[in-house]
Amino acid sequence: MIIPFLRDDTQGSLTVTVERVDDPIAIGKHPSAQGFPSCTAVVDYPEKGYRALFGWVQLVRSTDNTSAxxxxxxxxxYLFEDAPSPYAFFGVKPTLFDAPSRAGREPxxxxxxxxxxxxxMDGTERRVLPLTGFSWGFDIGSDSRIALQPVQTLTSMDWDAHLPYLGTSYPGWVFDEWQPEQ
Known part of the structure; x- marks a missing residue:
């Protein structure tokens, strides 16, 4: 899926691929990750250097998390889970890669x-300004089969619903409402 975005009137896009893991070792995972999804989102943006700095904020809802x-x-x-930053990845046109899995195959x-x-980077405040987003995931059925969820674009309402949680979780950061550019 290709998802367009605008930053400072400059057009960019994401190429998002979610696929079933056929060779867990090839992506650095344990063999038990076979059949689970992997997600790769590549940023295409014509600017360079500091004008191409982006970050990925990823939130997960799972029936095995603290809220069920x-x-x-x-x-x-996980290498930076104790860092006081909302970004899972940050850099010049950073690629998001994630391959969630579980040792068991419970629903x-x-x-x-x-x-x-x-x-x-022009102020003293650490602000997060969203540009675009997408949803993806997987379900494990009662038959232990893994079904991949289709990639879907998210809206400003989806981001804005996360603002109270983000603000509480990262009090040193300011999270702007999503203002989709026309």
Missing amino acids: GAAFDMDPF LIWTAHSYLAWTP
Whole structure:
């Protein structure tokens, strides 16, 4: 799926691919990850350097999380889960990659909301300005089969619903409402 976005009147796009993991070792996962999804989102943007700095904010709702699937939690990259940043990945045109899995195959619903955002460097405030987002995930049925959820674009209402949680989780950051550019 290709998802367009605008930043400072410059057109960019994401190429999002969600596929079933056929070779877990090839992507750095345990063999038990066979059949689970992997998601790759590649940023295409014509600017360079600091004008191409972006970050990925990813939240997950899962029936095995602390709320039993009633709410979204942050899904930070585990190497930096104690870092006080809402970004799972950050850099010049960073690629989002995630390959969630579970050792068992008990019934489960796992949904991610992945947002491409940027932080202006012209002020003293650490701000997160969302640009676009998409939903993806997987379900494990009572028969232990893994079904991949289709990629769907998210709206400003989806992002804005996460604002209270984001603000509480990262009090040193300001999270702007999503203002889709026309």
